[in-house]
Amino acid sequence: MSHGVRWLHPRRVEALHEALAQRILVIDGAMGTLIQQHGFAEADYRGERFAEGYDRLAPGERVARDLRGNNDLLNLTRPDIIAGIHRAYLEAGADLVETNTFNATSISQADYGLQHLARELNREGARIAREACDATEASTPGQPRFVIGVVGPTSRTASISPDVNDPGFRNTSFDELRRAYADATHGLIEGGADVVMVETVFDTLNAKAALYAIEEVFDDLSARLPVMVSGTITDASGRTLSGQTAEAFHVSLMHARPLAIGLNCALGARELRPHVETLARVAQCHVSAHPNAGLPNAFGGYDQAPDEMATMLKEFATAGLVNLVGGCCGTTPDHIRAIADAVSGVAPRRQGGVE
Incomplete structure (x- = not known):
């Protein structure tokens, strides 16, 4: 732990650092994959609060747009389902669970008219995860569990034009992103998150806005939480969408002094491995990896079996590349259980890089 830093949850931060020093920690798997299995209709997303035509948000305001697919809204309308997903991952062996807040920024929620x-959404997402962790800890007191407050990439990009005919056009700005990320971060902290993770980063400028906002929130509170950063290598080019290699991504963001830097989404473990190896070689902090369950099939699904994925991530571990592992799209509690078993007893990566 950093001495002289005022932590918001000092005991939990100390427990997290102790756990990282002792073993490879396991992050949970996909949230959206398990939500999709419920086959929710529009009414399920709306619940009573946002029932069709029901005026509850503000005077004269109605939610007229379709809300189906707004998984973050389930924090308010079906918290029982979200809590059950967290419990399933914790029971499978996850040390850390990610809040159901991937799109819970004002920018992304504007697509549904729910930006306010x-x-x-962030506060409730963190609260649900916190309660699940607390309940699991009560039955397994020797294994602390932690809440990762997820700050997603938003539906916009600050450094790339969405209009191929106007490369100078931007549909967002650094300041708009900063305000949205600060609002989300406040909610995550209010709900009880132990860590804030800027994840699935495809545009480094977005991530810089997020990290700037997070620091502003910490300054406002005169205390802080550990911060994690996880980028996304989008394809076989080995670069993020904004054009950076894993090493360049690392260099661009290490000024934030994160607890961990890593990669998630877009690729399976096999395709992600060389880029995780790059991070492991250069990073002066912990390294994380939570890939997809292989590459998507012709129908957009994921077919990689738990044992196959776990075998690959065990190789990451035995090669000394990682401190935290988990799963992204297509992974389930069965994947996390297999991964937890596979890395059990394997020493975590040494901070300072690998030879």
């Missing part, structure tokens, strides 16, 4: 609910 962003802070509440």
Whole structure:
């Protein structure tokens, strides 16, 4: 732990650092994959609060747009389902669970007309995860569990034009992103998150805005939480969408002094491995990896079996590349259980890089 730093949850931060020093920690798997298995209809997403035509948000305001697919809204309308997913991953052996807040920024929620609910969505997402962790810890007191407050990439990009005919056009700005990320971060902290993770980073400028906002929030509170950063290598080019290699991504963001830097999404473990190896060689902090369950099939699904994925991530571990592992798209509690078993007893990566 850093001496002289005022932590918001000092005991939990100390427990997290102790756990990282002792073993490879396991992050949970996909949230959206398990939500999709419920086959929710529009009414399930709306619940009573946002029932069709029901005026509850503000005077004269109605939610007229379709809300189906807004998984973050389930924090308010079906918290029982979200809590059950967290419990399933914790029972499978996850040490850390990610809040259901991937799109819970005002920018992303504007697509549904719910931008004013962003802070509440984050607060409730963290609260649900915190309660699940607390309940699991009560039955397994020797294994502390932690809440990762997820700050997603938003539906916009600050450094790339969405209009191929106008490369100078931007549909967002650094300041708009900063405000949205600050609002989300406040909510995550209010709900009890132990860590804030800027994840699935495809545009480094977005991530810089997020990290700037997070620091502003910490300054406002005169205390902080550990921060994690996880980028996304989008394809076989080995670069993020904004054009950076894993090493360049690392260099661009290490000023934030994160607890861990890593990669997630887009690729399976096999395709992600060389880029995780790059991070492991250069990073002066912990390294994380939570890949997809292989590459998507012709129908957009993921077919990689738990044992196959776990075998690959065990090789990451035995090669000394990682401190935290988990799963992204297509992974389930069965994947996390297999991964937890596979890395059990394997020493974590040494901070300072690998030879």
